[in-house]
Amino acid sequence: MTLTITAFERSPDGGKGLSRDTRVRWALEEVAAPYDVRLVSFQAMKEPAHLALHPFGQIPTYEEGDLVLFETGAIVLHIAERHRGLLPEDPNARARAISWMFAALNTVEPPILELVTAKLLEGDKPWAKERLPLVQDRIRNRLHQLSARLGDAEWLDGAFSAGDLMMVSVLLRLRPSGILNEFPSLAAYVARGEARPAYRRAFEAQAAISSGKPASPG
Numbered sequence: 001m002t003l004t005i006t007a008f009e010r011s012p013d014g015g016k017g018l019s020r021d022t023r024v025r026w027a028l029e030e031v032a033a034p035y036d037v038r039l040v041s042f043q044a045m046k047e048p049a050h051l052a053l054h055p056f057g058q059i060p061t062y063e064e065g066d067l068v069l070f071e072t073g074a075i076v077l078h079i080a081e082r083h084r085g086l087l088p089e090d091p092n093a094r095a096r097a098i099s100w101m102f103a104a105l106n107t108v109e110p111p112i113l114e115l116v117t118a119k120l121l122e123g124d125k126p127w128a129k130e131r132l133p134l135v136q137d138r139i140r141n142r143l144h145q146l147s148a149r150l151g152d153a154e155w156l157d158g159a160f161s162a163g164d165l166m167m168v169s170v171l172l173r174l175r176p177s178g179i180l181n182e183f184p185s186l187a188a189y190v191a192r193g194e195a196r197p198a199y200r201r202a203f204e205a206q207a208a209i210s211s212g213k214p215a216s217p218g
């Protein structure tokens with residue numbers, strides 16, 4: 001069955017892989033599931049045809065026959081449940097890997113998104129300079145906790161899982177800020193994720209759109 005995801009026609013990051021279709025592409029590459037990509041403009045994302053797929057008018061979406069999904073957590077979990085390779089077989093280990101997916105999205109990503117908001121949307125406000133260090137420290141607090149848990153391990157809980165895929169994807173958004181490099185073990189963890197062949201393929205496929213040379217994905 002053909003799988004189709006949506007991605008930005010023009011990614012605001014110019015192909016740095018920070019748009020959220022990259023994590024879905026990565027999951028599909030990890031499980032070797034072929035997929036198509038439909039590119040959408042910012043305007044089309046807010047029109048009825050796309051809103052029928054995604055109530056908030058965002059990307060990515062995921063279509064598989066009659067099934068339409070939005071939210072990268074739900075999409076990656078669905079892919080991981082339907083294919084081998086992203087979740088452990090052992091039920092308890094599987095539940096823990098899913099916990100890490102939620103931790104990435106619910107506990108680590110929010111302060112990172114706040115930083116993007118503080119810089120891009122609120123940077124010109126009179127109070128922006130006072131707020132920024134507070135936001136940065138909330139991120140550092142989370143990263144201290146995360147690096148304490150990771151310790152010297154390669155991945156968060158045994159073998160690489162969808163939990164790592166999501167955590168690495170979320171942490172990647174921090175790289176431009178320089179904060180990630182304050183935590184060498186987490187920077188190395190992210191680099192291990194990026195070195196995976198499936199990540200490379202996902203990254204290159206999304207970058208090709210911005211460079212005007214779309215590669216056929218999957």
Ligand SMILES: N[C@@H](CCC(=O)N[C@@H](CS)C(=O)NCC(=O)O)C(=O)O
Nearest residue numbers: 019020057058059060070071072073
């Ligand atoms: N929580 C959603 C967030 C989706 C999201 O923010 N998508 C961004 C691209 S990375 C988007 O479509 N932004 C354009 C907009 O919100 O208008 C998910 O994980 O899928």
